[in-house]
Amino acid sequence: MRIPRSELRPMSSPFHGVIPGAQAYPLGQIDLPVMFGDRANFRLEVLTFEVDFPRSYHAILGQPCYAKFMAAPNYIYQKVKMSGPNHIIIVGSTFSHALTCDHEHYELATAVINSFKLPRLGELSTLAVPDCNKPTSLTSFLPLEETKAVGIDPIR
Template sequence: MDGGSGLNLLYAETLDAMGINRSRLRPSKAPFHGVVPGKQATPLGQIDLPVTFGTPSNYRKEVLTFEVVGFRGTYHAILGRPCYAKFMAIPNYTYLKLKLPGPNGVITVGTTFQKAYECDVECCEYAAATTVSGDMVAQLEETIEDRSDAKQSGTLFEPTEARYS
């Protein structure tokens, strides 16, 4: 659950584990920021997949569009605001619950604090390992060089005097 994400993300590794052929991917519209520190990420493509929450007696099923990314993550997928909107779901981060309307009452999806802690530890370890790796250092250096080149070339916005007629 990531209420701050404007995308539903699915990792290519997860797609492969599901046995879904990558030939089903549609071209994606644009790159996005905020997942890989200091760098834009370009998805491999988009795919529509059915997602179901609930029990056999009270469930909701909707088709969500996922941006499929080729880098590794600590989760299988990230459900963002498009998922919440489609399911009319309300996340409660304090209680680790997601509630959404179902045909026979409210559907509650939750986890334990222990599982959430384990996921956070794994995510932090992965982020630390990635940050220390040469690839991430090279990516950050490249980003810094790109910014300094932009400043030197004068392509940055510079305000001018306003002219009124």
């Protein structure tokens, strides 16, 4: 949206649950007008958004949004209903779009969690390099007596 960072209010508390198992620290908060409906029947309210942490969503509209718009979400039908000046405003999505968002969120969460875990795994594990000059133990592979050497023809 090309909003300068100088317009963001600082935020010190992290989010929990946006990325499973990790905390997300946003850059700040900003108040933006949000409108639902069309020209003939719309609702406009100012909402506070937390800005710029990695996620698959463009915005997370939760209980504060529903309370401000006096909206009723129905998670089964992927719809949000709210009263408008002329009639009820219904905002909806499709199951395929919700599934696509879930897949994107899973891939992003997996990548973020792996980026945190990979450096720690490197610290915890030791690099095992075999010593080529050390003789092998008796439990090493020993060929059977009936094994015979077979020459390989490099022409074929």
